[in-house]
Amino acid sequence: MNLNDSLQPYLLGPGLLAGTLLVALAITRRKRRQSDQPPWPKVPGALPVVGNSIGKVEDLCVRIEEWAEKYGKERGIFEFNLFGIRYIVCCTDEIASELESQRPYNMQRIPQLNEAVKSIGADGLFAAEGEVWKKDRRLVVPSLNRKNVKDYVAAVKVVSQRLVDTLESHGYNNAIAVNNHILSSTVDIISLVAFDRDIDCVRKGKNEIGSDLQAVFRISQVRILSPVAYWNIPIVGQYLDGAGWAVKRLEASFSDLVKENESSPDISEAKTFLSKVISLSKSNNSDNRMSHKRLIGNLMTMFAAGSETTHVTICSSLWEIATDTTGLQDELAAEALAVEDFGGAGLDEITNSLPRLRSLVYEVLRIKGPSPFLGLQNMQELELSGTVLPPHTFFFFPWRYISTLDDADPSRLIPLGPNNASRKDFCARRWLTEEEEGSKNVSVQQPTHKNGWRPFGVGMRVCPGRDLAEIEMLVIIASILRKFEISLEENHAPMKLVTRFTESPNIDIRLMLKPREA
Numbered sequence: 001m002n003l004n005d006s007l008q009p010y011l012l013g014p015g016l017l018a019g020t021l022l023v024a025l026a027i028t029r030r031k032r033r034q035s036d037q038p039p040w041p042k043v044p045g046a047l048p049v050v051g052n053s054i055g056k057v058e059d060l061c062v063r064i065e066e067w068a069e070k071y072g073k074e075r076g077i078f079e080f081n082l083f084g085i086r087y088i089v090c091c092t093d094e095i096a097s098e099l100e101s102q103r104p105y106n107m108q109r110i111p112q113l114n115e116a117v118k119s120i121g122a123d124g125l126f127a128a129e130g131e132v133w134k135k136d137r138r139l140v141v142p143s144l145n146r147k148n149v150k151d152y153v154a155a156v157k158v159v160s161q162r163l164v165d166t167l168e169s170h171g172y173n174n175a176i177a178v179n180n181h182i183l184s185s186t187v188d189i190i191s192l193v194a195f196d197r198d199i200d201c202v203r204k205g206k207n208e209i210g211s212d213l214q215a216v217f218r219i220s221q222v223r224i225l226s227p228v229a230y231w232n233i234p235i236v237g238q239y240l241d242g243a244g245w246a247v248k249r250l251e252a253s254f255s256d257l258v259k260e261n262e263s264s265p266d267i268s269e270a271k272t273f274l275s276k277v278i279s280l281s282k283s284n285n286s287d288n289r290m291s292h293k294r295l296i297g298n299l300m301t302m303f304a305a306g307s308e309t310t311h312v313t314i315c316s317s318l319w320e321i322a323t324d325t326t327g328l329q330d331e332l333a334a335e336a337l338a339v340e341d342f343g344g345a346g347l348d349e350i351t352n353s354l355p356r357l358r359s360l361v362y363e364v365l366r367i368k369g370p371s372p373f374l375g376l377q378n379m380q381e382l383e384l385s386g387t388v389l390p391p392h393t394f395f396f397f398p399w400r401y402i403s404t405l406d407d408a409d410p411s412r413l414i415p416l417g418p419n420n421a422s423r424k425d426f427c428a429r430r431w432l433t434e435e436e437e438g439s440k441n442v443s444v445q446q447p448t449h450k451n452g453w454r455p456f457g458v459g460m461r462v463c464p465g466r467d468l469a470e471i472e473m474l475v476i477i478a479s480i481l482r483k484f485e486i487s488l489e490e491n492h493a494p495m496k497l498v499t500r501f502t503e504s505p506n507i508d509i510r511l512m513l514k515p516r517e518a
Contacts (some may be wrong), residue, residue, distance in 0.1 A: 038387040040077035040088075043067050051081035057221055058498035058506070061372050064089060065401045077385060083227035087375075088384070089396045093408040093452060095384075096397045103376070103461050104133060110375040110394050116223035117301075119231045120216040120243060121251045123294065124301030125464070132294075139290055140298055141464040143276035149467045150347045151271045155192035156472055157343060159185050160479040162202045167513060168483065175489035177508035182314050182476070183210045186307040189472055194302055195257050195274045209253070212246040213308055217501040219243040224501070250300060258295045274299060302465070309370040310469045312504050314476055316368040317360060319495055319509055320428060321481070322488045328428050329481065332357050333516060336478035347471055354474055355444035359431035361473050362447050365455040366414070367426045370502035372400035374457075399454045414452045415445060485514040 046052045054063045064080075071078035072091030079088045090096040099107055108129045117127040125136045142148070163185045170176050184201035187210045191199045201207040219241045223231060231237040238244030261274050277298065281290040290298070321329050339345055339353045351358065374397045382389055403414050404424040414423045418434065421427035435441040447453035456463040463469075480486065489510040497503040 038077075038079070039385055040075045040079065041071045043071060043078065043080040046081040049084060051083055051085070054082065056498075057225060058500060060221075060225070060499045061398075061400075061497075061503060062499075064373065064396060064398055068398055068401050075385065082225065085227070085394060087394045087396055088389070089398060091398065091402065092405070093402050093412055096399075096402060097412075097449075099376070099378075099382075099384075099395060100374075100397060100458065102378075102382075103459060104129070106379050106382070107376045107395075108379060110377050112224050112226075113375055115229060116220045118297075119223060119229075119238070119247075120220050120300075121247050121254075121297065122300040122304050123297035125298055126301045126305065127297075136290065136294065136298065137460075137464075139277050139280045142280060143273050144464040144468060146347070146467050148271075148273075148276065149471060152189075152193045152273075152468060153347050153350070153471060153475075156189050156475045157479075159188045159192070159202060160475045161343075162188070162200070163476065164479050164483050166202050167480070170513075172513055172515065175510040175512055177510050178318060179311075179315055179505065179508050180207065180210070182318075183207060183214070183307065183311040185476060186210075186311045186314075186472060187213075187303070190303050190306040193273055193306075193468070194299060195261060196272045197257065209250070209303065210307065212250050213304060215246045216243050216250070217304070217308055221499060221501045250303075251296060254296045254299045254303075255292075258292060258299065262292070262295075273302060305463070306465055306468065306472075309502055310472050312370045312502055313361065313364055313469075314473055315505050315509055316497070317364045317473065317477055318480070318486065318511065319488075319505070320360065320364060320368070320426070321477075322486050322509075322511060324428065328356075328360070329485070332360065332477075333481040333485075336482045339478070342478070342482065347467075350471065350474055350478075354478060355432060355442050356429070357474055357478060358444045358470075360428040361470070361477075362431045362444075362453070363426060363428055366403055366447070366453055367400065368497060368503070369400070369455045370504065371455055372503055373398045374454075403452045403454075408452065412450060412452055481516070483516060485516050487512045487514075 043052045054060050067078060067080060068089060068091045072089060076092035076095050077088060077090055079086060081087070090099060109127070114127040114129070117123070125133065125140045128136050163181060166181060167176060167178075181202065184205075184207045187207055188199060188201050191197045191209075199209070201210060220243075222241060223229075230240055231243070233240070238247060257274065258278075261272075261278055264275070274295070277290065277295065281295075321332065335354055335356050336342070339350065342350075345353070376395050376397065377392050378389065378395070380391055382393075402408075406413065406423060415430060416423070417427050417430035418432055419427060419429055421430055431445045431447060432442045433445055435443055445451075449458035456466045456469075489512055492510060493507055495505050495507055495509065498506045
């Protein structure tokens with residue numbers, strides 16, 4: 001018998017197996033090549049190392065929206081490169097919502113954002129992920145629920161009245177740059193709400209905490225986009241961009257306040273945010289208690305979110321009121337003046353009595369708000385439009401841009417409002433509805449992610465301070481309009497929003513005030 005003939009049946013199996021493996025390998029390689037060449041467009045012109053040019057750092061959001069209009073129309077997705085990092089931008093509500101629904105586990109914030117936030121001391125709920133986020137959420141969220149926010153309304157009113165008095169003290173013949181006055185007000189409110197400390201920046205005219213917060217915000221935007229975590233260089237890293245001194249001052253101030261509250265014997269009776277968090281923490285088992293460091297981080301986070309973002313929204317709202325030519329200011333003032341006993345009104349009475357002002361604020365948050373986009377990464381492999389993407393792929397969701405589109409599911413579209421306004425345009429009355437046809441009585445439509453509105457996030461990662469932020473905005477703006485008629489200084493420079501961690505006005509808003517006639 002021929003030896004080869006006797007071995008042929010045994011060789012056929014391994015040969016067939018090897019052939020099958022080669023075919024499978026070829027298919028896998030082909031799929032990988034296809035993944036490297038996805039079906040959506042790339043922004044052209046990327047250079048080695050630096051990637052695509054966004055211009056100035058402060059133009060980041062505007063540039064992404066311009067690219068979305070140019071490259072994202074056909075497939076609802078495009079990608080660009082920045083400092084060697086690939087970013088995939090999801091430009092439709094359907095695609096972005098599907099991916100965002102995987103938060104907080106498979107989709108999490110991009111690490112550069114979290115690391116930059118942590119590097120400035122704000123290592124709290126905002127930057128937390130996984131188990132740390134779950135523990136922080138159990139303690140922070142209850143302290144900012146609507147029931148507890150009712151305890152904070154009195155502090156908001158005290159500071160708002162001080163603001164009005166301070167603005168009036170400047171007289172009626174001089175333009176007033178209101179940005180710092182508004183920031184001082186929001187810092188004062190958070191100080192009273194967070195730990196019952198009356199720092200009174202509004203009347204003193206000094207706002208060291210606010211100045212330090214703005215400084216670290218501006219620097220954090222540079223850190224987010226930096227390809228190198230230079231701030232981690234021992235000894236000198238934090239000071240290379242100038243943030244180190246501001247961070248140290250903020251951390252020292254907040255550390256002293258945390259120690260003071262932790263040692264308070266009647267902590268369970270206090271009604272401040274910090275006391276409520278500490279009380280809840282002490283009532284939990286040791287595994288769920290919040291460390292001193294994380295208390296500082298969450299306090300810093302509350303200051304950052306509760307003062308800077310709220311102040312930006314109020315400033316943009318005042319700009320819209322001052323530049324409006326449709327009678328909006330008179331409508332808002334009449335509504336605010338119609339609230340009986342404004343000084344004694346509670347949370348529900350104020351919010352229910354100011355539908356026109358709420359509509360304005362909701363529209364400012366949508367179109368001119370501090371958070372027009374979101375950056376996330378996937379923690380597991382996922383498939384997008386037939387392309388398999390590896391873990392830790394970075395995504396941008398340009399929510400402001402998406403809210404202006406007309407091609408989403410009709411049930412998820414931003415309303416056109418009583419004036420049938422284009423979704424691309426700013427319309428202060430967009431969220432109003434007539435209670436009866438032909439009636440002057442109006443109510444406000446509550447915006448949610450279900451109709452394309454996402455300034456405060458969605459789902460489990462929704463901002464826990466939304467109710468506090470809203471009552472701050474309503475009381476401060478209503479207090480100003482009850483007292484003054486406002487207009488811009490003559491020949492005022494145009495205002496635009498720029499990216500400084502949040503979207504912020506690029507100039508001081510200079511208002512002329514006149515006493516409002518009753």
